[in-house]
Amino acid sequence: MMYRAYQTFANLHDPVRLFASASERVSKNWFGNFSLNPMQRLAAHYEQISLLGFTHARPDFKINSIIDSLGAEQKVREELVYSTHFCNLVRFKKEDIEGQPKILLVAPMSGHFATLLTGTIKTLLKDHEVYVTDWLNIRDIPLSCGDFDFDSYVEHIINFLKVIGPETHLMGVCQPTVACLAATAIMSEDKSSYAPASMTLMAGPLDVRMSPTKVNELATSKPISWFEEKLIGVIPSQFNGTGRRVYPGFLQLMAFMSMNPDRHAESFRKLYEYRVNGETEKADAIHEFYEEYFAIMDLSAPFYLETIRKVFQDCDLPNGKLTYQGRLVNPKLIKKTFLLTVEGERDDICGIGQTLAAQDLCSGLAGYRKSHHLQAGVGHYGVFNGKRWEAQIYPVVRNHIQSAL
Known part of the structure; x- marks a missing residue:
């Protein structure tokens, strides 16, 4: 049930992220890269929305x-x-x-x-x-x-x-x-x-x-039975691994992020500021990190x-x-x-x-x-x-x- 509920939410959220991503590209291409341009600020907001979500597909290494x-x-x-x-x-x-x-x-x-x-x-x-x-x-x-x-x-x-x-x-x-x-x-x-x-x-x-x-x-605060009961999900029927018992990647990532929530919030704040101020290299570095960080596997x-x-x-x-x-x-x-x-x-x-x-x-x-x-x-x-x-x-x-x- 846990995994199915997550996947249902992800399926509903994906169109929103895709729309935000497309809107970000349109804003940048049509209205330029001027930091004072209101559309660039909107594009920076769209970038954050499109980035806030998990993917289960492996990114490319991009080592040429x-x-x-x-x-x-x-x-x-x-x-x-x-x-x-x-x-x-x-x-x-x-x-x-x-x-x-x-x-x-x-x-x-x-x-x-x-x-x-x-x-x-x-x-x-x-x-x-x-x-x-x-x-x-x-x-x-x-x-x-x-x-x-x-x-x-x-x-x-x-x-x-x-x-x-x-x-x-x-x-x-x-x-x-x-x-x-x-x-x-x-x-x-x-x-x-x-x-x-x-x-x-x-x-x-x-x-x-x-x-x-x-x-x-x-890891030592609960018996192993607690981990098995609370943290193990079953892959839904829409995937090749249907029926497998897994520790979902989204649980692992949320656990990692909960250890330093202020640091991640600050990174997203900086991403917005760098983008609207035209500091493209710094903004791209943060974007690339989270694009990779939010790619998860079970x-x-x-x-x-x-x-x-x-x-x-x-x-x-x-x-x-x-x-x-x-x-x-x-x-x-x-x-x-x-x-x-x-x-x-x-x-x-x-x-x-x-x-x-x-x-x-x-x-x-x-x-x-x-x-x-x-x-x-x-x-x-x-x-x-x-x-x-x-x-x-x-x-x-x-x-x-x-x-x-």
Whole structure:
């Protein structure tokens, strides 16, 4: 009923947004870009209305070229390398550039598409060949394709590392850090030649007992039965995934936004002011962020509920109880993979120490194979996107990967 009610509201609201979007374009095209023009103010209002709504379609990455570390422009080609029912493995390949380190960037499955990491990818492409897990929206996947759970997540990482080949560098951003560590531990125990050469874990909930945040407190404030009863919906019949039990993406996004409502309200206020004052570049930056931020995907109920229980409530990984396909995950068996953990000083989703915990869990690694970076002045998103990511965090990541070659 919850999902059906949401979809009914969305269906009613979409024509309003489409009208506002069309009206915005007409106002701009017919009446110019003069900040004192009343129609431009109206167009700015229309822009806000058209932007205030969710879409379940993945936006484009829009990565056609990048500026490399030498300042040269390089054309980039996006390729589908491998595909499963639940995920596409996408490669971003620079034309006429060969032999650069290969990175598997594991995107979060937390209500947004992998395109949220577009800025991360562009920066990594300066010196690397980048592969990305482009997770598909579960509401578009028929029930006949089976369920997707925590083991499925880890299995995808293991299989993708094998597809890419040996000496691949693994990077997990936020939620997938747990699965990345699990995959590396299993492959290390199996002495697989495809185990990652290095592993970068960024702003992830490896041990949520450290510096608990509001997200952690919410996950532990109710029994798992409450989450299943209150937060799980069923995909309506109009979609390919009809009948699937999911944690709806709109619930996840609203939860994130409720943590900082004043910040989002201020962003929309600035969007209007920048637009009417003719500060197009600043306005476009805010518009592009929310266009991506409001593109949402649903999560498989088994995966979501297992993540709540295993990662946030029972802390299976730091307690030495995490399993993969019935096998105990033992990070102590990681002996060769270089490890870098990265945290943000102002992260209100993954507190300080939660990612650093991987350093102690991977006690089998020699000291010279482990390093940690705490970035001052950034929140969760700033760990992997924005000016400080590009200018201060990325050089640490690049040097970490170079040390493992």
